[in-house]
Amino acid sequence: MQRLQDRVAVITGAAGGIGLATARRFAEEGARLVLADLDEEAGRRAAEEVGGLFVRADVAQEDDVVRLFETAQNEFGSVDIAFNNAGISPADDDSILTTGLDAWRRVQEVNLTSVYLCCKHAIPYMRRQGKGSIINTASFVAVMGSATSQISYTASKGGVLAMTRELGVQFAREGIRVNALCPGPVDTPLLRELFAKDPERAQRRLVHVPLGRFARAEEIAAAVAFLASDDASFITAAEFLVDGGISGAYVTPL
Numbered sequence: 094m095q096r097l098q099d100r101v102a103v104i105t106g107a108a109g110g111i112g113l114a115t116a117r118r119f120a121e122e123g124a125r126l127v128l129a130d131l132d133e134e135a136g137r138r139a140a141e142e143v144g145g146l147f148v149r150a151d152v153a154q155e156d157d158v159v160r161l162f163e164t165a166q167n168e169f170g171s172v173d174i175a176f177n178n179a180g181i182s183p184a185d186d187d188s189i190l191t192t193g194l195d196a197w198r199r200v201q202e203v204n205l206t207s208v209y210l211c212c213k214h215a216i217p218y219m220r221r222q223g224k225g226s227i228i229n230t231a232s233f234v235a236v237m238g239s240a241t242s243q244i245s246y247t248a249s250k251g252g253v254l255a256m257t258r259e260l261g262v263q264f265a266r267e268g269i270r271v272n273a274l275c276p277g278p279v280d281t282p283l284l285r286e287l288f289a290k291d292p293e294r295a296q297r298r299l300v301h302v303p304l305g306r307f308a309r310a311e312e313i314a315a316a317v318a319f320l321a322s323d324d325a326s327f328i329t330a331a332e333f334l335v336d337g338g339i340s341g342a343y344v345t346p347l
């Protein structure tokens with residue numbers, strides 16, 4: 094499929110995980126790519142692999158974000174797709190009882206303020222073109238509570254979801270679609286290592302997944318490519334769950 098032929102797409106957090114899988118999928122579908130990440134080495138490697146341009150950017154810094162979208166516009170002539178995906182989930186963000194203000198603030202900056210900045214600086218280009226598709230990465234924890242808390246992460250993703258809905262509504266008649274991607278748990282190296290050490294912890298989570306497994310990053314990337322493309326032309330301000338049925342489940346199959 095070549096649904097993104099010659100569209101210019103900016104992807105943040107593109108050096109690994111969901112961002113990298115999406116960069117690969119977008120490239121297969123014909124997009125021209127600008128990849129942003131803090132990790133310069135992995136970011137350059139990713140850009141080389143998919144034939145895109147790498148921009149080192151900290152998405153929590155406004156100057157970096159301005160430069161990122163300027164680069165896309167100047168190098169490729171438009172900003173058609175913004176996949177605002179970079180995010181963190183550090184160990185010191187835990188129960189509200191133990192999470193300090195510094196950890197809380199850092200997660201809010203990287204997960205929520207970054208999405209505010211990326212939308213703020215992508216939308217003006219899209220308004221001028223009269224078209225664009227923005228996909229902001231939230232999470233299934235934006236719609237469900239978890240007893241294994243990461244309080245700032247969850248609150249940040251709830252913020253991403255509400256902000257996305259509002260932007261989707263505000264800019265709908267200007268041809269700009271804005272959707273929140275809500276992945277369930279994804280089988281990343283980090284998750285695998287964590288659960289290899291502690292199978293009981295993995296099982297505690299897996300029991301809630303009707304499909305009985307975690308997602309592959311490629312499955313999330315497929316959903317992003319759909320939302321980015323004209324196949325999703327009537328989808329905006331949506332809470333787009335790609336969660337293996339978690340949010341719909343009460344009792345799961347044995």
Ligand SMILES: NC(=O)c1ccc[n+]([C@@H]2O[C@H](COP(=O)([O-])OP(=O)(O)OC[C@H]3O[C@@H](n4cnc5c(N)ncnc54)[C@H](O)[C@@H]3O)[C@@H](O)[C@H]2O)c1
Binds near residue numbers: 108130131233279280
């Ligand atoms: N993995 C999951 O199970 C899961 C589930 C739901 C939502 N998500 C969300 O999906 C997104 C991607 O997650 P992932 O699992 O691919 O993570 P990952 O850690 O594999 O990749 C995140 C990338 O973002 C980059 N990054 C971190 N801080 C940055 C900053 N300030 N500026 C620029 N780049 C930065 C990292 O260097 C890394 O390359 C995140 O927003 C995450 O919260 C992940």
